[in-house]
Amino acid sequence: MCQEQTVGYFPQSSHSIIDPYYYQICGLTKSGTSNSKTLAKPVSTAFNHIVAIFSERIVTKLKKTMEQFSYGIERPSDLLSKLKWDAEKLTRTPHPYDVFNFILTAAVLAEWIQKFYSSASVPEPFSGPKNEVWVLPNMSPQWIVNTHCLPNPRCDFKRHITNVLSICAHTANASKHFHWADRGHITAIGSDPPISNWYQYFFTSREPDIYLDFQGENYGLQQIKGILLQFYAGLIEYLEGLQVPSQSEA
Numbered sequence: 168m169c170q171e172q173t174v175g176y177f178p179q180s181s182h183s184i185i186d187p188y189y190y191q192i193c194g195l196t197k198s199g200t201s202n203s204k205t206l207a208k209p210v211s212t213a214f215n216h217i218v219a220i221f222s223e224r225i226v227t228k229l230k231k232t233m234e235q236f237s238y239g240i241e242r243p244s245d246l247l248s249k250l251k252w253d254a255e256k257l258t259r260t261p262h263p264y265d266v267f268n269f270i271l272t273a274a275v276l277a278e279w280i281q282k283f284y285s286s287a288s289v290p291e292p293f294s295g296p297k298n299e300v301w302v303l304p305n306m307s308p309q310w311i312v313n314t315h316c317l318p319n320p321r322c323d324f325k326r327h328i329t330n331v332l333s334i335c336a337h338t339a340n341a342s343k344h345f346h347w348a349d350r351g352h353i354t355a356i357g358s359d360p361p362i363s364n365w366y367q368y369f370f371t372s373r374e375p376d377i378y379l380d381f382q383g384e385n386y387g388l389q390q391i392k393g394i395l396l397q398f399y400a401g402l403i404e405y406l407e408g409l410q411v412p413s414q415s416e417a
Contacts, residue, residue: 233279243279244407247399250276254392259375260358261388266377267342269388273395274339277332280399284406293402296336299350301329310401316393318384319370328398331391334381352382360385 233241240246253269256262281294295301308324311317317327337349347353355361360371360378367385371378376387 243276243283243403246272246276246279247403250399251396254396257388257392259389261377266388269392270335271339271342273335273391273399276399277336280402280406289406289409293406295329296333299333299352301332303328304402304405306405307398307401311394311397313393313397316390316397318372318386318390327394330381330384331386331394334379334386334391335395338379353379354383355380360387 240249250269250272253265253272256265257269277295284293291304291306293301293303303325307328311324311328314320317324319327333349334353337347337353341347341349356377356379358375358377360367361380362368362371364383367383371385372387372390374387374389376389378385378387379391
């Protein structure tokens, strides 16, 4: 028979460990009274749910990483070396295979960095994209030393960095799943960038290249390459300098 449960049914020491899962599962408020929006569950059911939650977390901790099993690319710094190798193949008229390799490597590197470094220990972490928002260290604009790669050098450097990160993330996702899920942010790809307003007229490169229109701003592959190589090199050097352990070592 299902009865309302109170906080007192659990020892205080155990209760502090499972909070806030206990309240959510048992249908309680913080005061220990029944939450009218949910049905109370037996203590045994609550424990089963809690055990499942913590078991999943333990399994996640024990997942094998590329440091343990790999074909030679084990760390973000290794993947950055591959990105540089891919970038060398991006000419003004690149082969589609080379574009594919560079874009996917750039997108995967963002994921690797987030998973490899312990963000909880980093004063200024790198994360994203959540709701199309990337979180960058405040000093990241300092890593873009060569500004010739920026469509508009007078604009906030962080905006250019996040734009090219999003371009790679969306393009890599479409390359993997076939369908675009970019919410219409990328509107054109080709050697002839669209010029439909004064901003695009003044801040679109005239060099031969493959261009991607992202939210009304044209980025050539050479510009994307220049921004990302500088950003990732600075980011990894920054994180390595903090000596943050990888998740596999945590």
